[in-house]
Amino acid sequence: AQRVTQPEKLLSVFKGAPVELKCNYSYSGSPELFWYVQYSRQRLQLLLRHISRESIKGFTADLNKGETSFHLKKPFAQEEDSAMYYCALSSMNRDDKIIFGKGTRLHILP
Amino acid sequence: DAGVTQSPTHLIKTRGQHVTLRCSPISGHKSVSWYQQVLGQGPQFIFQYYEKEERGRGNFPDRFSARQFPNYSSELNVNALLLGDSALYLCASSRQGPGANVLTFGAGSRLTVL
Numbered sequence: 001a002q003r004v005t006q007p008e009k010l011l012s013v014f015k016g017a018p019v020e021l022k023c024n025y026s027y028s029g030s031p032e033l034f035w036y037v038q039y040s041r042q043r044l045q046l047l048l049r050h051i052s053r054e055s056i057k058g059f060t061a062d063l064n065k066g067e068t069s070f071h072l073k074k075p076f077a078q079e080e081d082s083a084m085y086y087c088a089l090s091s092m093n094r095d096d097k098i099i100f101g102k103g104t105r106l107h108i109l110p
Numbered sequence: 111d112a113g114v115t116q117s118p119t120h121l122i123k124t125r126g127q128h129v130t131l132r133c134s135p136i137s138g139h140k141s142v143s144w145y146q147q148v149l150g151q152g153p154q155f156i157f158q159y160y161e162k163e164e165r166g167r168g169n170f171p172d173r174f175s176a177r178q179f180p181n182y183s184s185e186l187n188v189n190a191l192l193l194g195d196s197a198l199y200l201c202a203s204s205r206q207g208p209g210a211n212v213l214t215f216g217a218g219s220r221l222t223v224l
Contacts, residue, residue: 004152006152036213043113043215043216043217043218044153044200044202044215045214045215046212046213046214049212086152086153096166097143097155097158097166097168098143098155098213099155100145100152100153100154100155101152102150102151102152103151103152
């Protein structure tokens with residue numbers, strides 16, 4: 001069965017410090033992984049997807065199939081990074097749904 | 111484009127009542143997905159529609175139903191409301207077919223069941 005696990009409900013990081021939001025998944029086929037973000041009073045929106053292999057707002061995420069992980073990283077946290085982050089999983093099969101983890105609230109301390 | 115629009119934004123119902131939530135996708139998007147988000151949890155998948163056909167269903171009881179119209183807008187219906195149905199209901203649209211993966215979300219409809 002598909003499952004996405006985000007072990008941390010809340011992560012507090014000082015401004016300028018590195019950030020790592022953890023995401024582990026369970027899926028038997030070829031997964032497609034995403035990070036979605038929700039800033040205060042804004043809609044849930046796509047941050048990045050693994051097949052794009054791009055850096056958005058300084059964030060990167062590498063799919064590690066051996067460890068079934070897709071951790072989100074940023075070398076230097078900024079105050080505007082404070083938000084709710086959701087890891088999400090789909091299959092490469094175009095007919096599959098997208099499922100979300102429970103989310104991690106990232107709080108950047110001044 | 112106004113983005114994905116949902117209505118109503120807030121509503122209050124009592125147990126046993128029925129509710130209809132509406133969603134209009136971004137112009138050109140043919141796929142609509144519905145999610146339930148309970149406070150403190152991530153979005154839970156309810157339904158996915160593409161080209162007016164149901165393409166996926168999450169682990170929700172038959173009290174939940176949906177449909178997609180020729181203009182690609184969608185309705186989510188919930189019958190015999192329970193207290194536990196209180197949640198934010200999110201609609202998301204995407205350009206390609208099911209699983210095509212880049213979801214654009216609406217602001218949600220917040221349902222309170224008393």
